[in-house]
Amino acid sequence: MAVSKRKENHSEDNKQMSFEKEDIFATLANMLSELLNMPKDSFSEDTMIFEELPMDSLQLYELVVDLEARYDIRIPDEAIEKVTTIGDVVNMIHEAGN
Amino acid sequence: MDPLEQDFAESLLHIFDNVLLTEEMALSKGYFSDLSIAELHTLNAIGPYEARTMTETANILGITVGTLTVAIDRLVKKKYVERQRDTKDRRIVRISLTRQGKLAYRMHSKFHRVLVKRIMDPLTEEERSILTKSVAKIDSFVEEQYKKYSNGEQYKRIVRDDTEV
Numbered sequence: 427m428a429v430s431k432r433k434e435n436h437s438e439d440n441k442q443m444s445f446e447k448e449d450i451f452a453t454l455a456n457m458l459s460e461l462l463n464m465p466k467d468s469f470s471e472d473t474m475i476f477e478e479l480p481m482d483s484l485q486l487y488e489l490v491v492d493l494e495a496r497y498d499i500r501i502p503d504e505a506i507e508k509v510t511t512i513g514d515v516v517n518m519i520h521e522a523g524n
Numbered sequence: 525m526d527p528l529e530q531d532f533a534e535s536l537l538h539i540f541d542n543v544l545l546t547e548e549m550a551l552s553k554g555y556f557s558d559l560s561i562a563e564l565h566t567l568n569a570i571g572p573y574e575a576r577t578m579t580e581t582a583n584i585l586g587i588t589v590g591t592l593t594v595a596i597d598r599l600v601k602k603k604y605v606e607r608q609r610d611t612k613d614r615r616i617v618r619i620s621l622t623r624q625g626k627l628a629y630r631m632h633s634k635f636h637r638v639l640v641k642r643i644m645d646p647l648t649e650e651e652r653s654i655l656t657k658s659v660a661k662i663d664s665f666v667e668e669q670y671k672k673y674s675n676g677e678q679y680k681r682i683v684r685d686d687t688e689v
């Protein structure tokens with residue numbers, strides 16, 4: 427199951443959200459920095475999410491739920507299992523918005 | 525009952541008991557220890573996305589709207605569920621998961637996924653197919669029995685509107 431835009435737009439914030447890759451990366455770096463209490467420059471597109479970041483499964487789902495709300499998209503578990511790097515997440519959101 | 529049937533009956537009962545026990549233990553030791561299994565299943569029925577009406581959710585759970593209302597009151601108090609009135613028809617109440625509710629839903633789904641993965645991974649493709657078909661047959665048989673014993677009463681009771689005035 428692929429990542430998809432939700433049928434109805436429920437999020438007012440989403441109207442201003444950019445689906446450009448650079449902007450998605452910047453948003454993601456901010457969210458990760460807040461979630462994991464790490465400096466924003468600790469993250470790159472090549473960062474391996476499950477191997478390099480000290481993230482437990484609850485934090486992973488916090489990120490997923492917050493990304494869904496922010497971009498008004500659906501991220502099924504099957505899509506999460508395919509993700510390896512931060513760049514994969516950026517591409518996943520970019521594709522959902524285009 | 526021949527020995528094979530006897531073994532099957534015992535295994536089936538063990539599965540029912542142990543899945544429930546494991547779910548409960550995982551829950552009590554985890555991040556959402558203030559939730560019961562029944563409450564988690566209510567969160568599952570609401571789902572993580574579009575808000576549902578009380579009737580839709582009660583139908584999914586196979587309970588009455590009255591019973592669901594009590595459960596939802598508790599989940600609202602615990603901040604896992606929120607209620608909104610329909611903007612077009614104020615009599616209709618819709619329920620959806622809060623951020624905390626969505627997290628509990630995701631973590632619980634993970635429990636089920638891991639369980640299935642652990643059972644299926646060691647099996648061959650053929651064994652997986654046989655197991656899936658056999659479990660589907662058991663599922664429909666048990667559902668038929670349930671409907672027969674509930675005598676349709678439940679299904680009559682839950683067909684009512686979900687207005688809360």
